Every structure is written in structure tokens, then in C-alpha cells.
Amino acid sequence: MQAEDRASEIEQRERDEAIARCRKQPVESGNGICRDCFESVEVLRGNAFRCVSCQQDFEHRQRIKHGGRHV
Numbered sequence: 001m002q003a004e005d006r007a008s009e010i011e012q013r014e015r016d017e018a019i020a021r022c023r024k025q026p027v028e029s030g031n032g033i034c035r036d037c038f039e040s041v042e043v044l045r046g047n048a049f050r051c052v053s054c055q056q057d058f059e060h061r062q063r064i065k066h067g068g069r070h071v
């Protein structure tokens with residue numbers, strides 16, 4: 001009985017790890033299209049979500065959101 005419990009425990013853990021591995025995969029990855037303006041993103045930024053100008057815009061907005069008052 002004990003050994004069986006141990007085995008199923010390991011099996012369970014392995015299954016959990018496999019699920020965790022799957023979840024760690026990025027849900028969305030850059031597909032070459034800017035998610036803000038839907039222009040194609042330069043190949044250099046092939047795994048980026050946004051084109052350069054939208055990314056800068058996004059970062060600017062983030063900065064404002066997170067304590068922009070200090071600037």
C-alpha cells in the first residue's frame with residue numbers, strides 16, 4: 001500500500017509539473033504584427049508584441065501609470 005501511494009504521488013507530481021511546464025509557455029508571442037496599430041513589426045523585433053513606436057508609447061504610458069508624478 002505504502003509503495004503504491006508513493007508511486008501515485010510521484011505520478012501526480014510529474015503530471016503537475018507537465019501542466020506547469022505547459023502553462024509557462026507564453027500565451028501570446030509576437031507574430032510579427034503590432035498589437036496596437038496592427039502594422040507589421042520589423043523582423044528585428046520579430047518576437048515583440050508592438051512596433052517600436054507603439055512600444056515606446058506603451059512604456060511611456062506605463063511610466064506615467066507607475067509614479068510618473070515624480071518626473
Ligand SMILES: [Zn+2]
Nearest residue numbers: 034037051054
Ligand atoms: Zn504599432
